[in-house]
Amino acid sequence: MSKKKPEHYVNNKELLEAMVVYRLKVEKSYKVTFGKDLTEQPKKERARRWEGKPPIPNYLGESFLKIATHLSYKPNFVNYMFREDMISDGIENCVQYIHNFDPEKSKNPFAYFTQVIHYAFLRRIQKEKKQLDIKTKIIEKTGYDEVMMVDDSLLSGDSSEYNSIKDAIQYRNNNR
Numbered sequence: 001m002s003k004k005k006p007e008h009y010v011n012n013k014e015l016l017e018a019m020v021v022y023r024l025k026v027e028k029s030y031k032v033t034f035g036k037d038l039t040e041q042p043k044k045e046r047a048r049r050w051e052g053k054p055p056i057p058n059y060l061g062e063s064f065l066k067i068a069t070h071l072s073y074k075p076n077f078v079n080y081m082f083r084e085d086m087i088s089d090g091i092e093n094c095v096q097y098i099h100n101f102d103p104e105k106s107k108n109p110f111a112y113f114t115q116v117i118h119y120a121f122l123r124r125i126q127k128e129k130k131q132l133d134i135k136t137k138i139i140e141k142t143g144y145d146e147v148m149m150v151d152d153s154l155l156s157g158d159s160s161e162y163n164s165i166k167d168a169i170q171y172r173n174n175n176r
Contacts, residue, residue, distance in 0.1 A: 009066045012110045018059050019101060019109050025054040026099070046099040056095060064094040067110065068117045077121055086124045090117030136169050 029052050030038040038046060068090035072083050080086065093116050101112050 009070055010063045010110055012108060014059070015063050015109045016103060016107055018057060018063075019098075020103050022054070022057060022060060022098075023103065029054055043100060047096070056098065060098070061091075061095075064091045064113060064117075067113055068094075071114060071117050071121070080125065080128075082124065082128055085128075086121045089124045090120040093117065093120040139169060 027038045030036070030041075030050070033050050033052055065087070068087040071090070072078065072087055077083065077086065094113050097116055101109055103109075106112060
């Protein structure tokens, strides 16, 4: 019996071909619009939008989505509540930096876009940590009692949730 070849969710060769075709369309459109070669322009100029710039093909968009979704299943990303935001940020960064991939330098767009998405995930995690710290400081400054009005009639004397939140905030502050 022969081993089954693993089915890859994104074919690197097809992705490379799609990138080459897209870059050629962008370069042609740029030359028609501005009368200059795009390859001779700085990277900032390549990212520029203009009337008539070709849209990114569906295949590339689907590939970015698949890469981001599968990367989000890695153990270091899977348990975050804001996974959808991470995926969205990853796709947005792929679209933003699509012009930086140069098929002449590298024949592996899958690796390039995986790295772009990975760093987008890390930026999102940092952003969410900052937001959590801000919320924690607001709760500390205003006082736990004012933020969490505990109604004894609703809780019937049990304020364990209130105490667990308070303990978690104190624990985070002590471990900094």
